[in-house]
Every structure is written in structure tokens, then in C-alpha cells.
Amino acid sequence: MIDFDLPFLLAIAKFALVFIPLCLIPICIFMERKGASLMQDRYGPNRANIPLLGGIRLFGFVQNLPDGIKLFTKENFIPRGAHTFWYLLAPMIPLAVALLTPSVIPWFGPMVVEGSRGLATVSGQILDADSGVLVLFALSGLSIYGVVLGAWASNSKYALLGGMRASAQMISYEVSMGLSAAGIFLIVGSFSLTQIVEWQAAHTWGIVVQPVGFVLFLTSLFAETGRAPFDMAEGESEIVAGYFVEYSAIRFGLFYMGEYAHIAIAGALLSTLFLGGYQIPFMDTEAVRANLGFVSGAIVAAVGLSCLGIAYMVRRWARIYSRMQTTDAVDRKREYNILNGAFSVIGLGLLAVAAALMVLVHPAKGGLGAADIWPLWVNLGTAAVQVGTLVVKILAICWIFVWVRWTLPRFRYDQVMALGWKIMLNIALVNLLVTAVVAKLVKG
Amino acid sequence: MARTVPRPEMTLAEKAYVPEIVKGLKVTMGHFLRGLFTPETLPVQSYPETPSVIPRNYRAKHRLMKRPDGEPRCVACMMCSTACPANCITIQAGESADDRIEKKPVKFEIDLLVCVFCGLCAEACPVDAIRMDTRIVALAADSREKFKVGLKDLMSWEPKDYPDNDTQSQKAPGGLLNAEAKKQWGIS
Ligand code: SF4
Ligand code: SF4
Numbered sequence: 001m002i003d004f005d006l007p008f009l010l011a012i013a014k015f016a017l018v019f020i021p022l023c024l025i026p027i028c029i030f031m032e033r034k035g036a037s038l039m040q041d042r043y044g045p046n047r048a049n050i051p052l053l054g055g056i057r058l059f060g061f062v063q064n065l066p067d068g069i070k071l072f073t074k075e076n077f078i079p080r081g082a083h084t085f086w087y088l089l090a091p092m093i094p095l096a097v098a099l100l101t102p103s104v105i106p107w108f109g110p111m112v113v114e115g116s117r118g119l120a121t122v123s124g125q126i127l128d129a130d131s132g133v134l135v136l137f138a139l140s141g142l143s144i145y146g147v148v149l150g151a152w153a154s155n156s157k158y159a160l161l162g163g164m165r166a167s168a169q170m171i172s173y174e175v176s177m178g179l180s181a182a183g184i185f186l187i188v189g190s191f192s193l194t195q196i197v198e199w200q201a202a203h204t205w206g207i208v209v210q211p212v213g214f215v216l217f218l219t220s221l222f223a224e225t226g227r228a229p230f231d232m233a234e235g236e237s238e239i240v241a242g243y244f245v246e247y248s249a250i251r252f253g254l255f256y257m258g259e260y261a262h263i264a265i266a267g268a269l270l271s272t273l274f275l276g277g278y279q280i281p282f283m284d285t286e287a288v289r290a291n292l293g294f295v296s297g298a299i300v301a302a303v304g305l306s307c308l309g310i311a312y313m314v315r316r317w318a319r320i321y322s323r324m325q326t327t328d329a330v331d332r333k334r335e336y337n338i339l340n341g342a343f344s345v346i347g348l349g350l351l352a353v354a355a356a357l358m359v360l361v362h363p364a365k366g367g368l369g370a371a372d373i374w375p376l377w378v379n380l381g382t383a384a385v386q387v388g389t390l391v392v393k394i395l396a397i398c399w400i401f402v403w404v405r406w407t408l409p410r411f412r413y414d415q416v417m418a419l420g421w422k423i424m425l426n427i428a429l430v431n432l433l434v435t436a437v438v439a440k441l442v443k444g
Numbered sequence: 445m446a447r448t449v450p451r452p453e454m455t456l457a458e459k460a461y462v463p464e465i466v467k468g469l470k471v472t473m474g475h476f477l478r479g480l481f482t483p484e485t486l487p488v489q490s491y492p493e494t495p496s497v498i499p500r501n502y503r504a505k506h507r508l509m510k511r512p513d514g515e516p517r518c519v520a521c522m523m524c525s526t527a528c529p530a531n532c533i534t535i536q537a538g539e540s541a542d543d544r545i546e547k548k549p550v551k552f553e554i555d556l557l558v559c560v561f562c563g564l565c566a567e568a569c570p571v572d573a574i575r576m577d578t579r580i581v582a583l584a585a586d587s588r589e590k591f592k593v594g595l596k597d598l599m600s601w602e603p604k605d606y607p608d609n610d611t612q613s614q615k616a617p618g619g620l621l622n623a624e625a626k627k628q629w630g631i632s
Binding site for chain 2: 038
């Protein structure tokens with residue numbers, strides 16, 4: 001009979017974490033569209049609204065909704081001459097990979113809980129394998145199959161060209177990606193992502209000990225996710241849209257979502273290897289547990305203050321807007337009132353919650369059974385704080401992806417290859433060599 | 445003789461990519477922050493919520509000028525339809541009721557879908573009967589037929605929508621100079 005004790009239930013509950021990258025997709029898309037538009041000095045999407053909720057547009061966030069509805073209801077077109085089976089299979093691969101990879105990312109620090117068979121450690125990874133990072137590299141390398149397969153199966157020379165370019169680029173940059181991350185494995189002495197994060201908590205962030213590795217890894221991630229300036233798989237001017245040119249409706253949408261999920265995963269990987277993963281800066285897991293009330297209060301207060309900031313911006317914009325002569329003044333006024341009210345109330349509420357947390361929550365180690373361990377609610381609260389920290393880091397890195405995309409022009413194909421093989425690979429090798437020598441000297 | 449334009453030499457810092465990339469990132473971030481915190485400074489107009497300013501001399505939809513009694517000023521001379529490079533003006537002449545004037549249009553049709561808005565018709569007209577200063581630029585209809593505008597449509601403008609110093613428009617019925625013009629013409 002299966003024993004439904006606490007560690008087992010927690011292991012099951014951890015599966016919910018798989019959906020975090022999926023939930024980040026709409027946020028990423030919103031950031032991308034708004035970032036792109038503001039960097040190009042325009043407003044960006046702001047027409048879609050929810051009439052039932054007073055016509056709120058949430059700064060264009062609502063645009064995701066009609067986009068999704070459109071993608072789901074458009075005609076699913078299969079071009080003549082396409083290999084139907086592969087054609088239909090290809091768009092599923094990137095998203096499937098995006099659903100699988102979070103299982104090896106450590107989302108929170110390992111917690112010790114008391115089960116029916118004594119104390120048990122619950123890891124922050126769903127799949128706590130020593131080879132975690134290899135699984136991650138393997139999986140994220142797999143998503144290129146979706147691109148190549150889709151390109152090949154859609155029986156279009158433009159798609160095929162895009163797929164070929166993408167695969168060549170992806171293979172080239174996989175090499176320098178692995179090599180640039182190898183430095184951190186050398187220093188930590190482990191492939192296990194949880195141990196890498198714990199090492200960073202005990203010593204210092206990976207970016208400090210491996211700055212060159214960080215830059216190389218970030219650049220390789222741009223290439224790996226097929227984002228500008230390495231979006232060889234696309235290319236409006238020369239190969240129409242690239243590998244997904246023959247795809248329409250939600251099959252195109254799957255590629256699109258896969259791209260953003262891939263970015264989210266890349267962000268998780270980058271922050272895990274180089275930016276301390278789920279750790280709050282300068283606080284290791286134990287410190288968070290001991291000061292849970294203060295830490296969570298500070299975080300909630302920060303969120304509340306940003307809500308108040310947003311409310312202030314809404315009021316300011318409403319004032320400016322009311323001076324313009326517009327035909328939609330009534331609708332906008334109503335919307336801005338709703339947004340202002342909602343964000344003010346939420347912000348103040350969160351500040352109150354933060355104060356309550358700081359005053360009321362003082363966790364203490366309980367003598368649970370055999371040993372002195374933290375009670376379950378402290379563990380869970382810490383896990384929530386750490387998942388939130390990692391998500392914030394992921395979003396920050398997603399923002400860097402967006403930022404770089406709208407800054408740099410696309411490289412020419414031969415430049416991409418030259419950069420990958422002649423420059424990045426060499427720097428990565430030298431970096432690895434130096435790291436190995438230094439690590440040997442320091443560790444003895 | 446061919447002139448050689450030397451390519452600018454890149455400095456070491458430029459060749460190293462990274463400093464230049466950082467510069468570029470700074471530029472885009474500046475634009476982003478400006479848009480985020482002062483969206484009103486963006487050179488953007490929310491069309492159609494904020495009205496766009498179209499100058500009077502913009503070649504927009506046509507109109508036919510009116511005499512003080514509301515009749516079309518056009519004398520059906522066919523100059524405009526002859527000048528029209530798109531051949532989109534169809535005029536049918538008829539006899540004018542006023543015996544000082546020979547002809548008047550009984551049908552005057554412009555196919556706005558065919559029109560290239562070149563303005564040659566307005567240039568060609570000897571009596572300033574056709575103008576393109578309505579500032580109507582958003583032309584929309586649900587069938588091709590509706591883009592063929594006739595006499596009624598072309599003459600359905602009001603003098604109050606035109607500036608006071610536009611004397612020709614103000615002489616039409618309802619205009620500031622209408623009474624005066626009627627006296628001149630001897631129309632009651
Ligand atoms: S604007 Fe040009 S094309 Fe249009 S009706 Fe006049 S002459 Fe013809
Ligand atoms: S040129 Fe002027 S007067 Fe002659 S037909 Fe055209 S609009 Fe009428």
C-alpha cells in the first residue's frame with residue numbers, strides 16, 4: 001500500500017512548479033510587446049479591453065486574451081505536400097520541452113520534514129538527479145528538433161532554409177554553452193543544480209567567480225533560444241518568416257509560446273548557475289527561515305509599494321489624458337478610476353499584510369519528534385519566498401532578452417558562425433583552462 | 445575618376461563588440477524609460493481618438509461648390525473629366541434653368557476607388573467648381589457602389605465648416621456672404 005506521508009505528498013505537490021514557465025509566457029509576451037513599443041517610441045498594444053470589467057486594458061496586458069482567442073479559432077492550415085504527421089508533431093516539441101525542463105530546476109532550498117518514517121529531505125527539484133544540469137542541456141537542445149522538423153515537414157524552401165540555419169547555429173552554440181558553464185561545475189565540483197545553488201549561497205554568486213563564463217553563457221543562451229541578434233531561424237527580409245512560415249493558428253502559436261517558455265527556462269538556468277538561483281542575495285536558506293516574518297514582510301511591502309507606484313502613474317497619466325481632446329475620454333476616465341482604485345487598495349492592503357507579517361511571524365525551531373527542525377509552515381513559507389525570488393530573477397533575465405533583442409540588429413549568417421566557432425569557443429576554452437588551473441591551485 | 449571613400453577604421457573598443465553593445469543598450473533603455481514615465485512626450489497620436497490635424501490644402505475627398513441659390517456652380521464643361529488621369533469623373537450635362545448659364549450637370553459622379561487624388565480636376569476647373577479641401581480622408585464603405593459619389597453627396601457640405609475668409613464657400617446658402625451674393629446675382 002502506498003504510504004501517503006508528508007514527504008510523498010510534498011513530492012507530488014512539487015509537480016505544480018512545472019507550470020511556472022507556462023505562466024510566465026503571457027508576462028514575457030507582454031514585456032516583449034511593451035518593451036519593444038516603448039523602445040521604438042510608440043505606445044504598443046492598448047486597444048484590447050474587457051468591456052464587462054469597465055473596459056480595463058491593464059496597460060495592454062489584456063491584449064494577450066484576444067491574441068489567444070484568435071490563434072485558437074483561426075483555420076489550421078496544412079500545406080499540400082507537407083508530411084502531415086511530422087508537420088503536426090513539430091510544434092508540440094518546443095512546448096513539451098518547456099514543460100519538462102522545469103523538473104530539474106531547483107525552485108527552493110531542500111527542506112527537512114518529518115514523515116511517518118522519520119526525517120526526510122525534500123529537494124527543491126522535482127527530479128533530484130546528480131546529472132540534473134546534463135538533463136537540462138539535453139532537453140533544451142531537443143527543442144531545436146521542433147524547429148527543424150517543422151521546417152522540413154512543411155515542404156517549403158523558405159522554412160527549410162530557416163530550419164537549416166537554426167540547426168547549424170544551435171549546434172555551434174551548444175558547444176560554447178556547455179564549455180562556458182563547465183567552469184562553474186569545476187569550481188563547485190558537482191553537476192547537481194541544488195548543490196550549485198547551495199555553493200553560491202555559502203560562497204558567492206557564480207557571476208563573481210566566472211564573469212567571462214557568464215557573458216559567454218548569456219550570449220549562447222541568446223543563440224540557443226533563437227532570439228535576436230541570433231534569430232537565424234527567422235529573417236523577414238530573406239526567408240519570409242523562417243521555419244514557421246507554413247504554420248498558422250495555434251500551431252504557430254505553439255512555436256511562439258515555445259519560444260517564450262524557452263526564454264523563461266533559459267532565465268531559470270542562468271540564474272541557477274550564475275545568479276544564486278532561488279537564494280535571496282546575502283541570505284541563505286537558514287537565514288530566510290529564521291527571519292521568515294521579516295523577509296516575507298519586506299517582499300510583500302515591496303510589491304505593495306510598486307502597486308502604489310503604478311496607481312500614482314495611472315493618476316498622473318489620467319490627468320494628462322484628460323487635457324487631450326479625445327473622443328474616448330469617458331471610457332478612459334472610467335478605466336483609470338478603476339485601475340487607480342484597484343492598485344491603491346491592493347497596494348495599501350499589501351502594506352498592511354507586510355506589517356502584520358513582520359510583527360506577528362517569528363518562527364522558532366520546534367522539537368518535532370527526534371530532532372530540532374523547522375515546522376512545516378516555516379518550510380513552506382520559505383519555499384514560497386524562494387520560488388518568488390527565482391521568478392523575479394527569471395523575469396529580470398527575460399527583460400534582458402527583450403532589451404537586447406530590440407537593441408541589436410541581426411548578425412549575418414557567416415558572422416554568427418564566425419562568432420560562435422572562432423571567438424566564443426576559444427574564449428570559453430581559455431576560460432575553462434584558467435578556471436581549472438586556479439581551482440586546482442586553490443582547492444589543492 | 446572614381447573616388448574612393450575609405451571605410452572608417454574601427455577602434456579596438458569598437459571591434460570588441462561589448463562596449464558598443466553597452467552603448468546601444470543605454471540608448472534603448474533611455475527611450476524605454478522616457479516612454480514609461482513620460483508617455484505624453486512620445487511622438488504618437490492615438491488615432492482616431494485624438495483628432496488629427498489635416499491642412500486645408502491636403503487633397504482629400506472632393507466637393508462641388510454651390511451658387512448662392514444652392515445650385516451647383518459647375519457648368520458641365522467636362523474640363524475636369526478630360527484632365528482626370530484616372531478617368532473616374534462621369535458628367536452628364538443638362539440645360540440650366542438660369543438663362544444666363546448654358547449648362548449644368550444632371551449627373552456628376554466621381555468613383556473614389558478609382559481616383560488617385562492627384563488634384564488635376566480642381567486645377568482644371570475654369571469656374572472653381574470642384575475642390576478637394578473637405579479634409580475627409582477616412583473613406584470607408586461596405587460596397588464598391590457606395591464609393592461612387594454623386595451630386596448630392598458632393599454638395600452636402602455646410603459653409604460653417606469652412607473658414608470665414610473662404611469667400612467662395614461663404615457665398616453658398618447658409619454662409620456669411622450669402623445674402624450679399626444673392627443680391628449681386630439678382631436672386632431673391
Ligand atoms: S483627383 Fe485626379 S484622379 Fe481624382 S477625380 Fe480629380 S483628376 Fe481624377
Ligand atoms: S471642370 Fe469644373 S465646371 Fe467643368 S465640368 Fe468639371 S467641375 Fe464642372
